[in-house]
Amino acid sequence: DQQVKQNSPSLSVQEGRISILNCDYTNSMFDYFLWYKKYPAEGPTFLISISSIKDKNEDGRFTVFLNKSAKHLSLHIVPSQPGDSAVYFCAATSLGGADGLTFGKGTHLIIQP
Amino acid sequence: NAGVTQTPKFQVLKTGQSMTLQCAQDMNHEYMSWYRQDPGMGLRLIHYSVGAGITDQGEVPNGYNVSRSTTEDFPLRLLSAAPSQTSVYFCASNLHQGDWNEQFFGPGTRLTVL
Numbered sequence: 001d002q003q004v005k006q007n008s009p010s011l012s013v014q015e016g017r018i019s020i021l022n023c024d025y026t027n028s029m030f031d032y033f034l035w036y037k038k039y040p041a042e043g044p045t046f047l048i049s050i051s052s053i054k055d056k057n058e059d060g061r062f063t064v065f066l067n068k069s070a071k072h073l074s075l076h077i078v079p080s081q082p083g084d085s086a087v088y089f090c091a092a093t094s095l096g097g098a099d100g101l102t103f104g105k106g107t108h109l110i111i112q113p
Numbered sequence: 114n115a116g117v118t119q120t121p122k123f124q125v126l127k128t129g130q131s132m133t134l135q136c137a138q139d140m141n142h143e144y145m146s147w148y149r150q151d152p153g154m155g156l157r158l159i160h161y162s163v164g165a166g167i168t169d170q171g172e173v174p175n176g177y178n179v180s181r182s183t184t185e186d187f188p189l190r191l192l193s194a195a196p197s198q199t200s201v202y203f204c205a206s207n208l209h210q211g212d213w214n215e216q217f218f219g220p221g222t223r224l225t226v227l
Contacts, residue, residue: 043218100146103155
C-alpha cells in the first residue's frame, strides 16, 4: 500500500501563475516531509522541507504547507517560471526511525509560456 | 567536489548476468543509499549504509547485494539479473542518517535487462 500519494501525474500551469502540487500520506509515524525536483537524466535535488511541528515553511518562491489532521501537504510555487518545469517528488520519513525516505510517484509540472 | 558519481550511465544485461553498479562520494558522508525508480513510480529504497562496514535492507532488497568497505564507495551488485530489475538506479549520500535536507543524489544508472 502506498504510504505517500501524489494523485496528479501531471500539472500544466501558465508562466507567472501559482503552481500547487499536492501530496497525501497514510503513515502517522511520518514527521518530516520533503519535496524534491527532478530534471530528465539527472538525480533528484532537494527543494524544501517541513517538520511536523510546523504548518508552513517558505523559501523564496516555494512554500510548503502541512495539514497534519488531514495528512496532507502541498507545495506552492509563486510565480511559476519556465525553469520550474520538472517532476516533483514528495517524500516523507520518521526522524526517529532507521529507514530512509518514502517517496510518492511524482507530479510532472509543465509551465506554459 | 565531484559530489555523488555513478558508473555506468547506461547498461544492458541479459537475464542471468551479473554486474556491479558503482557509486562514490567525496564529501565524507557517513550515510549512503540506493534507490530504484520505475516508470510511474516514486523512488524505492533498496539498501542503505550508516557507515563503513554497516549495511541494511530497505524496502526492495531482493536480488541485490551491497557492501561498504570504505566511506567513499557503496557498490550495488546484481548477482543474477532479471527483467524485473530493469530500472533507473540512483545512489544518494548525506552526512548522517536524518540529514535529509543535505541528501545528494547521483545522476543515475539506466539498466535494461533483456
